[in-house]
Amino acid sequence: DIQMTQSPSTLSASLGDRVTITCRASQSISSWLAWYQQKPGKAPKLLIQKASSLESGVPSRFSGSGSGTEFTLTISSLQTDDFATYYCQQYNDYSPVNFGGGTKVEIK
Amino acid sequence: QLQLQESGPGLVKPSETLSLTCTVSGGSISRSTYNWGWIRQPPGKGLDWIGSIHYSGTTYYNPSLKSRVTISIDTSKNQFSVKLSSVTAADTAVYYCARHIYGSAVTADQWGPGTLVTVSS
Numbered sequence: 532d533i534q535m536t537q538s539p540s541t542l543s544a545s546l547g548d549r550v551t552i553t554c555r556a557s558q559s560i561s562s563w564l565a566w567y568q569q570k571p572g573k574a575p576k577l578l579i580q581k582a583s584s585l586e587s588g589v590p591s592r593f594s595g596s597g598s599g600t601e602f603t604l605t606i607s608s609l610q611t612d613d614f615a616t617y618y619c620q621q622y623n624d625y626s627p628v629n630f631g632g633g634t635k636v637e638i639k
Numbered sequence: 640q641l642q643l644q645e646s647g648p649g650l651v652k653p654s655e656t657l658s659l660t661c662t663v664s665g666g667s668i669s670r671s672t673y674n675w676g677w678i679r680q681p682p683g684k685g686l687d688w689i690g691s692i693h694y695s696g697t698t699y700y701n702p703s704l705k706s707r708v709t710i711s712i713d714t715s716k717n718q719f720s721v722k723l724s725s726v727t728a729a730d731t732a733v734y735y736c737a738r739h740i741y742g743s744a745v746t747a748d749q750w751g752p753g754t755l756v757t758v759s760s
Binding site: 532565567573574575576577580586618620622625626627628629630631632633 | 699701702740748750
Protein backbone atom coordinates (compact mmCIF):
# COMPACT_ATOMS: atom_id res chain seq x y z
CA ASP A 532 0.00 0.00 0.00
CA ILE A 533 1.16 3.52 -0.77
CA GLN A 534 1.61 5.84 2.19
CA MET A 535 1.43 9.63 1.85
CA THR A 536 3.46 11.82 4.19
CA GLN A 537 2.78 15.53 4.29
CA SER A 538 4.98 18.14 5.94
CA PRO A 539 4.88 20.26 7.90
CA SER A 540 1.70 19.47 9.82
CA THR A 541 1.40 23.11 10.84
CA LEU A 542 2.91 26.17 9.21
CA SER A 543 2.87 29.72 10.58
CA ALA A 544 3.28 32.42 7.98
CA SER A 545 2.60 36.08 7.32
CA LEU A 546 0.68 37.79 4.57
CA GLY A 547 2.81 37.96 1.45
CA ASP A 548 5.05 35.05 2.43
CA ARG A 549 5.99 32.34 -0.02
CA VAL A 550 4.76 29.05 1.39
CA THR A 551 5.75 25.52 0.41
CA ILE A 552 4.09 22.29 1.51
CA THR A 553 5.65 18.92 0.75
CA CYS A 554 3.99 15.58 0.10
CA ARG A 555 5.97 12.36 -0.22
CA ALA A 556 4.70 9.03 -1.48
CA SER A 557 6.16 5.76 -0.24
CA GLN A 558 6.49 4.60 -3.85
CA SER A 559 6.20 6.20 -7.25
CA ILE A 560 2.79 7.57 -8.16
CA SER A 561 3.93 9.21 -11.40
CA SER A 562 2.00 12.51 -11.47
CA TRP A 563 -1.21 11.15 -10.01
CA LEU A 564 -1.40 13.65 -7.18
CA ALA A 565 -4.03 16.20 -6.19
CA TRP A 566 -4.04 19.09 -3.73
CA TYR A 567 -7.06 20.33 -1.80
CA GLN A 568 -7.78 23.33 0.39
CA GLN A 569 -10.22 22.99 3.29
CA LYS A 570 -11.60 25.72 5.50
CA PRO A 571 -13.32 25.02 8.84
CA GLY A 572 -16.81 23.60 8.47
CA LYS A 573 -16.53 23.42 4.68
CA ALA A 574 -15.97 20.69 2.13
CA PRO A 575 -12.50 20.46 0.60
CA LYS A 576 -11.85 22.34 -2.62
CA LEU A 577 -9.76 20.79 -5.37
CA LEU A 578 -6.89 23.12 -6.27
CA ILE A 579 -4.57 21.04 -8.41
CA GLN A 580 -4.72 17.69 -10.16
CA LYS A 581 -2.10 15.65 -11.95
CA ALA A 582 0.55 17.27 -9.72
CA SER A 583 0.64 20.63 -11.48
CA SER A 584 -2.62 21.25 -13.33
CA LEU A 585 -4.44 24.17 -11.75
CA GLU A 586 -8.21 23.89 -11.52
CA SER A 587 -10.30 26.54 -13.23
CA GLY A 588 -10.84 29.57 -11.01
CA VAL A 589 -7.93 28.83 -8.66
CA PRO A 590 -5.64 31.85 -8.26
CA SER A 591 -2.34 31.67 -10.10
CA ARG A 592 -0.42 32.19 -6.84
CA PHE A 593 -1.02 28.47 -6.26
CA SER A 594 1.25 26.04 -8.08
CA GLY A 595 2.14 22.39 -7.84
CA SER A 596 5.20 20.50 -8.91
CA GLY A 597 6.87 17.13 -8.65
CA SER A 598 6.57 13.60 -9.92
CA GLY A 599 7.39 10.12 -8.72
CA THR A 600 7.53 10.33 -4.95
CA GLU A 601 8.06 13.98 -4.06
CA PHE A 602 5.62 16.81 -4.62
CA THR A 603 5.19 20.40 -3.52
CA LEU A 604 2.36 22.89 -3.29
CA THR A 605 3.56 26.49 -3.38
CA ILE A 606 1.65 29.65 -2.57
CA SER A 607 3.73 32.46 -4.02
CA SER A 608 2.32 35.28 -1.90
CA LEU A 609 0.08 34.26 0.98
CA GLN A 610 -3.28 36.03 1.12
CA THR A 611 -5.88 36.23 3.90
CA ASP A 612 -8.13 33.79 2.07
CA ASP A 613 -5.34 31.17 2.00
CA PHE A 614 -5.31 30.41 5.72
CA ALA A 615 -6.72 26.91 5.71
CA THR A 616 -5.73 23.25 5.85
CA TYR A 617 -4.21 21.67 2.76
CA TYR A 618 -4.28 17.98 1.84
CA CYS A 619 -2.51 16.00 -0.83
CA GLN A 620 -4.07 12.86 -2.30
CA GLN A 621 -2.61 10.18 -4.51
CA TYR A 622 -4.80 8.55 -7.13
CA ASN A 623 -2.33 6.13 -8.62
CA ASP A 624 -4.14 3.24 -6.95
CA TYR A 625 -6.71 2.35 -4.30
CA SER A 626 -4.50 2.13 -1.24
CA PRO A 627 -6.39 2.29 2.07
CA VAL A 628 -4.95 5.70 2.96
CA ASN A 629 -4.63 7.94 -0.06
CA PHE A 630 -4.74 11.35 1.60
CA GLY A 631 -1.84 13.01 3.34
CA GLY A 632 -2.33 14.00 6.96
CA GLY A 633 -2.87 17.67 6.18
CA THR A 634 -1.00 20.94 6.67
CA LYS A 635 -2.65 23.74 8.60
CA VAL A 636 -1.50 27.17 7.45
CA GLU A 637 -1.86 29.65 10.30
CA ILE A 638 -1.31 33.35 10.72
CA LYS A 639 2.08 34.16 12.24
CA GLN B 640 -24.32 24.48 -11.88
CA LEU B 641 -23.80 21.03 -10.41
CA GLN B 642 -24.91 20.62 -6.80
CA LEU B 643 -24.69 17.63 -4.50
CA GLN B 644 -26.59 17.19 -1.25
CA GLU B 645 -26.24 14.45 1.34
CA SER B 646 -29.22 13.21 3.33
CA GLY B 647 -29.80 10.57 5.98
CA PRO B 648 -29.89 9.95 9.72
CA GLY B 649 -27.50 11.97 11.84
CA LEU B 650 -27.42 9.36 14.59
CA VAL B 651 -26.82 5.63 14.18
CA LYS B 652 -26.53 3.01 16.92
CA PRO B 653 -23.41 0.85 17.22
CA SER B 654 -23.56 -2.39 15.21
CA GLU B 655 -26.29 -0.98 12.95
CA THR B 656 -26.03 0.14 9.31
CA LEU B 657 -25.34 3.72 8.30
CA SER B 658 -27.24 4.76 5.17
CA LEU B 659 -26.82 8.01 3.27
CA THR B 660 -28.08 9.30 -0.06
CA CYS B 661 -26.63 11.96 -2.31
CA THR B 662 -28.98 13.86 -4.59
CA VAL B 663 -27.38 15.48 -7.62
CA SER B 664 -28.90 18.49 -9.32
CA GLY B 665 -27.77 20.60 -12.25
CA GLY B 666 -26.36 17.62 -14.14
CA SER B 667 -26.96 13.96 -14.88
CA ILE B 668 -25.14 11.23 -13.00
CA SER B 669 -25.47 9.12 -16.14
CA ARG B 670 -22.69 11.06 -17.87
CA SER B 671 -20.16 8.39 -18.70
CA THR B 672 -17.12 10.49 -17.86
CA TYR B 673 -17.59 10.59 -14.09
CA ASN B 674 -17.56 8.41 -11.04
CA TRP B 675 -19.58 9.40 -7.97
CA GLY B 676 -18.38 8.69 -4.49
CA TRP B 677 -18.12 9.16 -0.76
CA ILE B 678 -15.40 10.59 1.44
CA ARG B 679 -15.54 11.01 5.21
CA GLN B 680 -13.75 13.03 7.86
CA PRO B 681 -13.81 12.18 11.57
CA PRO B 682 -14.11 15.25 13.78
CA GLY B 683 -10.79 17.10 13.92
CA LYS B 684 -9.06 14.56 11.70
CA GLY B 685 -8.11 14.04 8.06
CA LEU B 686 -9.93 12.78 4.99
CA ASP B 687 -10.75 9.16 4.26
CA TRP B 688 -11.89 7.95 0.81
CA ILE B 689 -14.73 5.41 1.15
CA GLY B 690 -15.48 4.44 -2.43
CA SER B 691 -17.19 5.40 -5.66
CA ILE B 692 -19.47 4.17 -8.42
CA HIS B 693 -19.95 4.67 -12.15
CA TYR B 694 -23.46 4.91 -13.56
CA SER B 695 -22.83 1.56 -15.25
CA GLY B 696 -22.67 0.05 -11.77
CA THR B 697 -18.92 -0.45 -11.55
CA THR B 698 -17.79 0.17 -7.99
CA TYR B 699 -14.46 1.02 -6.35
CA TYR B 700 -13.96 0.61 -2.61
CA ASN B 701 -11.33 1.46 -0.04
CA PRO B 702 -9.83 -1.94 0.83
CA SER B 703 -9.99 -1.12 4.54
CA LEU B 704 -13.78 -0.68 4.36
CA LYS B 705 -14.67 -3.02 1.53
CA SER B 706 -16.17 -5.73 3.72
CA ARG B 707 -18.66 -3.28 5.22
CA VAL B 708 -19.47 -0.84 2.39
CA THR B 709 -21.98 -0.92 -0.43
CA ILE B 710 -22.40 1.97 -2.87
CA SER B 711 -25.35 1.98 -5.24
CA ILE B 712 -26.78 4.30 -7.86
CA ASP B 713 -30.30 5.21 -8.99
CA THR B 714 -30.08 7.02 -12.30
CA SER B 715 -33.85 7.54 -12.46
CA LYS B 716 -33.66 9.68 -9.32
CA ASN B 717 -30.21 11.13 -10.06
CA GLN B 718 -29.05 9.78 -6.71
CA PHE B 719 -26.38 7.52 -5.33
CA SER B 720 -26.12 6.00 -1.88
CA VAL B 721 -23.75 4.44 0.62
CA LYS B 722 -24.39 1.80 3.24
CA LEU B 723 -21.82 1.05 5.95
CA SER B 724 -22.61 -1.93 8.14
CA SER B 725 -21.61 -2.86 11.69
CA VAL B 726 -20.71 0.70 12.61
CA THR B 727 -18.73 1.67 15.68
CA ALA B 728 -17.80 4.98 17.26
CA ALA B 729 -14.82 5.08 14.88
CA ASP B 730 -17.26 5.61 12.02
CA THR B 731 -18.44 8.92 13.49
CA ALA B 732 -17.56 11.49 10.85
CA VAL B 733 -18.74 14.12 8.43
CA TYR B 734 -19.68 12.22 5.29
CA TYR B 735 -19.27 13.98 1.95
CA CYS B 736 -20.62 12.88 -1.40
CA ALA B 737 -18.64 13.96 -4.41
CA ARG B 738 -18.13 13.83 -8.15
CA HIS B 739 -14.77 12.42 -9.15
CA ILE B 740 -12.62 13.89 -11.87
CA TYR B 741 -12.43 12.30 -15.30
CA GLY B 742 -10.46 9.09 -15.17
CA SER B 743 -10.37 8.85 -11.40
CA ALA B 744 -12.51 7.01 -8.88
CA VAL B 745 -10.73 8.77 -5.99
CA THR B 746 -10.09 12.47 -6.68
CA ALA B 747 -13.11 14.74 -6.37
CA ASP B 748 -13.78 18.11 -7.97
CA GLN B 749 -17.35 18.73 -6.81
CA TRP B 750 -18.49 18.12 -3.23
CA GLY B 751 -21.64 18.22 -1.19
CA PRO B 752 -21.61 20.30 2.01
CA GLY B 753 -21.28 17.17 4.15
CA THR B 754 -23.43 15.63 6.84
CA LEU B 755 -22.34 14.65 10.33
CA VAL B 756 -23.16 11.10 11.34
CA THR B 757 -22.65 10.18 14.97
CA VAL B 758 -22.49 6.56 16.08
CA SER B 759 -23.77 6.32 19.61
CA SER B 760 -26.29 4.38 21.64
